[in-house]
Amino acid sequence: MTQPTILLVDDEKANLKVLSELLKKDAHISLAISGQQAIDKSLVFRPDLILLDVVMPKMDGFETIKKLKAIKETSEIPIIFITGLNSADKEKLGLTLGAVDYIYKPFNSEVVKARVATQLKIIRQRNELQKLSQELAHASEIKSRFLANMSHEIRTPLTAVIGYAESILAGEIDEDEQYNAISIINDSGQHLLSLLNDILDISKVEADKLDVALIPTRLFKLIEEVKLLVGDKALHKGIEFNIKCQFPLPSKLITDPTRLKQILINLLNNAIKFTDQGFVDLVIKNTPPFLQFSIQDSGIGINSEDLSKLFIAFSQVNNTANSNVGGTGLGLNISKYLSEKLGGNISVLSKKGEGSCFTVKIKLKEADDSIWFKNQTDIDNAIVIPCNDAKPQKKLKGNILLAEDNKGLRTLFTLILTKLGLTVTIVEDGKQLVEAALVSEYDLIMTDIHMPNMGGVEAMNLIKLTGCETPFVALTANAMTHEITHYLDIGFSEYLSKPIQREKLVHVINHCLGINSRIDEIDIPENNLCQLKNDFLDDLSLDIKNIKNAFSHKNWQQLQFFAHGLNGSSAVFGFKEITKLAAKLENGLQTGEFPTDRLKMQLIIDNLTTTFFSLIKK
Known part of the structure; x- marks a missing residue:
């Protein structure tokens, strides 16, 4: 525990020496020989306790205490008067002005130490109570915010469940629309279940009773399931989502697949939630004795002062700027706990405006029949994705x-x-x-x-x-x-x-x-798709020529138009590098980065040309 600081104030140096010797084992000692010096040092050092002589030249103890109590920064510092006076009126005056006790000259060492110890104990208790009060107030604020957030999170899907259920019971929804209504009820119910699971999990975390079941787990079957669950969200926001494997990697390990998926889905959902453009990547690599998963994004990033709050239950950082993102504020706390249960940990690197990287490590214990995958082909040959034939198939009309x-x-x-x-x-x-x-x-x-x-x-x-x-x-x-x-x-x-x-x-x-049909496969002949891609490549030279002409004539509006068109068309036909370059050109013109940086524009256009030639040579 940090030692308290005591300021001794007396114009007699002998008294300061005696008191210093008595108290130096229990506190840091600071000295002053006048009332003004006491005020100055109190403002700078903020002592925990002041021992103040009553009789001093220029400014006596009574005048000094008045001034200390009148200053906001020093008004709460407890003061014990030192006096050789034996006057009830003087003692009463000192107590009235705010002194907490008196020490009388000549000093009785045991009495001095006892009176000071009593005041220091009171000070410690007061500080502890203030700290506890602040923590309780903060906890109350966090939980109030959590409850308000949960009220919104629960009421929104519950409104959909009750509304559609009542409409079906009342016969207000036609039979061909009921599948869609039931799907909405199901989706809302699943969302409510995820909220409830978070709340139940956090109660188990706080009781240290959230268990894991370690079983043989196919790593890339699990990753494929994660991809299916979060991939659509990234596509819906126009974000590039990639899974990057740094080989070799084990085919099977001993872990809890449900809890590992829970961690990865939570972190990926967060990354997508806080990324409006760019990418979210899941990078997997072997770092003995751990298997490491890094979730990297180009999102809004996190303030350095908020990083310490990330894994605290009920906390949500950036909630002012992103009040629409929702969630319980429990996911990261649960994920941290689970990663430790799986023999690892979670760490984060982030900077405001520059994205984030959450790294999850779990203990790597191979299953007995595990093999090591050396490339993506090994993974593709090992994964079999089940088909779902239970969904209704109808042709659309219109x-x-x-x-x-x-x-x-x-x-x-x-x-x-x-x-x-x-x-x-x-x-x-x-x-x-x-x-x-x-x-x-x-x-x-x-x-x-x-x-x-x-x-x-x-x-x-x-x-x-x-x-x-x-x-x-x-x-x-x-x-x-x-x-x-x-x-x-x-x-x-x-x-x-x-x-x-x-x-x-x-x-x-x-x-x-206003209809309800579901088509699971759109069977477009491969030769049609191949011809369309070839046609795109045939027209690509004209697109690049138009971009070059607009650039050379400094027609920035036309250049943005051509870049936008190429961005959309190349994405549809799966030419990712062309899409990336066209998007950079379009975004630079939209944000005002271009045409200021014409050299960078020229470089992008040159790369477009190079990429085009590499495509037509294949």
Whole structure:
């Protein structure tokens, strides 16, 4: 325990020496020989206790205590008067001014030590009570915030469960819509279950009774299950999600698969939650005696002062800037506990605005029949993903008007929509879209946002001015939250981000057309896809030429338009490097980084050209 500090104030140096010798074993001693010096030192050192002589020249003890009590920073420091006076009135005055006790001259060493010890004990108890009070207040605040958060987290899915259940019981939902309603009830119920599991788990953590079951576990089957559970969330936000293996890695280990998945899913969900653009990577490597999982992201990062709060139960950092992200605030605390139960730990490196890296280590104990995978092919040959044939299969019905300026994407979208059973009319820009919508009626209009002649937003506004109530779906490579919110606010019913995911497409069409169908496979012949990719590569040289011309003529608006188009089309056909470069060019123009840094723009365009030539040589 840190020793207390006592300030001794007396104009007689002999008295200071005597008192110092008596008290130096129990406290740090500071000395002052006048009232003003006592005030100055108190402001600087903030002693725990002051022993103050009454009779001193210039400023006596009574005047000194008045001034100390009048200063906010020193008003709470307890003061014991030192006096040779034997006057009840003087003693009463000192106590009235705020002194806690008196020590009389000549000094009785045992009495002095006893009176000082009593005051120091009171000071320690007061400090402990203040600290406890602050901790209780903080805990109360955290738990109040947790309860308020849980109220919201529970009420939202519960409203969906009760609302849809009542509607089904009342016969308000048609039979063909009931599957969708039941799916929503199921999803909401699963969310409620996850919240309840967190709350039950934290109670077990606090009682140290959260058990693990160590059994032989297929590592990459577990990783594939994790990927299926979190991958769609990343795709929905337009975030690149990668699993990176640093070989060799064991095929099977002894661990608790349920608890390991719980840790990884929690950390990956957090990474996706706090990443609006860029990537989330899961990196797996062998670091004897541990197996290490690193979750890296390009998200908002964490303030250094918040890092210490991360693994505290009920705490949520960054909750002011991200109050919409939800959650219990228990996941990291539970994950830390579980990683230790699995023989390892969790650590974090992060910087505000520069992303985060959470590293989980668990004890690596191989199963008896484990082998070591040396490459991705070994993993692919070992994993068998079960099929689910229990879902209902229905063709969709409806007339779709599709506007897309890219020829290859028009062909691909038409193939997909036709395979789903829909009738498709295609146009190339916003002007043609307006003309088509005025001539015929459609069940759904799907339009790219950025097109020549007229964009999708302007076209939608013109069509809606005619009284058309057909739902509109925005097709865009922009998957940022604020952009999506903007599209929905200005009149679009839904959006689809490129590359378009099958399940999302079906969900959007179901929602807009008020139907309930589910298609698990869209069987597009391989030769069709191959031809579309070749057509894309044939047109790619023209796209790059347009980008180069816009750059050389300093036409930044046109350059952004071409970069945006290439970003969307290359993503759909799976050309990741082209997509990455086009996205960098588009984002730089959007944020204002370009055209200021023209050298970096030139480098990106040169890399586009190099990548193009490498593709056509294959």
